[in-house]
Amino acid sequence: MNFDLKSLDLAGAAAQPGEALVVLVPSGFRPGQDAFSALIRQALKAGDLELKTGKLLALYRPAQAKAARVVLVGAGDGSPRQVRLAVNAALGTLRSGTPAVKKLLLSFAQAPQAGAVRAAVQTVADNSYVYTTTKSKAEGRSLARVTVGVPQAADCKDEFAQAAAAVAGIELAKEWANRPANHATPTDLAAAARALARHAKISCQVLGPREVAKLKMGAFMAVAQGSEQPLRFIVLHYQGAPKAQAPTVLVGKGISFDTGGISIKPAAEMDEMKFDMSGAASVLGVFRSLGELKPAINVVGLIPSCENMPDGRAVKPGDVVTSMSGQTIEVLNTDAEGRLILCDALSYAERFKPQAVVDIATLTGACVIALGAVRSGLFSPSDELAQRLHQAGEAAQDLCWRMPLDEEYAEGLKSNFADVGNVAGRAGGAITAAKFLQRFTEKFPWAHLDIAGTAWKSGASKGATGRPVGLLLEFLLGQQARGAAGKRARRKA
Ligand code: BES
């Protein structure tokens, strides 16, 4: 989809011919002297338009505007959140009409708040996304071009560019997460990562079973051994800053399908376990966005990818495996496989001497119970890192919530036959999973995002959300600002 940003006041927006015009009107709206503003003033006065979020008035070829279909929509306090709700409401109305809109002008009646343009762009994209890859007669998205009109385009140029790049990343993440497991094998994911290396500053390396065995990633190999599909360990580099600058490492869980293994899952909704590589997809998405924005930072992406299958060769409950770190693990439940592939990827991350490592995983059903689909679970022993990720989530409207990591939670992971078990009891399952991972993160500041509840929607509108690409991108770009601020401070000293 194509986005552009234009300087347009209300009179200017009204003068644009086209199929559809959506006007976001916040509650503090002060109408100007032009005819279109006068129309809005009249509608407000008559009570036919309210500026409460999502309240709207749909018009057809009004004399005061050139567009065929015009939707005036209340945007409440004009905050990013209210703008998201307002745009959703307006697009819902437009979608109910025929023919489908191909070109849209989305206009802010007043100068937008920080974050509002990004919210608008991402909401339009989210709303119009259509998955087509495995349909024989695919009708793609109808909306092809969106112009965002604001009074002063120069004021939101950077925000707009970030939003457009985020959309590209979010849609790549959606695409790979949505693909069925037979169209998104570890080998396919590796090919998708290699394709990203076509962007300047991005390079990619893919390790197979032989290399992974050499690295002694015994936990990762144990999960993969029950599958006919060979494992892949994907290493992506984005180098936008001098080599000396320590990278941030993103680690994405890439289970292309999770049957549970010998501890097999029930049949109902098992199809949704094709989304168990959503963490991996979010890493691919972030790299796509970085390739577009080219910020002055260094980022490494690590994706351990395999299937979790039951088989004659599959790992069995009670088996003890040796991780890359040397710690032995009793695999008490083969369905707790995510932590087994992640722990070896976390050990691998040490070699980059990272400034921070963030892993992203559809790790536990317990996290879905704890936080639902609204906020991802955020775990980190570092207050600073946790705060930065939390803030990034708020700014990007891709929310997360910090969970505890008290040592007492690790109690249940004790094993009589290995250094650690891979599961504790049912209580606090999202936290005990994080405690397991924490054992492999002593060498760097670390955070873990459990996206089991946020990476996809179930039900009639089943599909990937592309989260948390927005959060991660915002977090990484903040890193760039910090780098620049640090440099300034050092120069002054
Ligand atoms: N991929 C699942 C987690 C999951 C479950 C994500 C439901 C989204 C919805 C993970 O591999 C898993 O099976 N976790 C187990 C852990 C348990 C065996 C300790 C779980 O959550 O049941």
Ligand code: MN
């Ligand atoms: Mn599992």
Ligand code: ZN
């Ligand atoms: Zn899983």
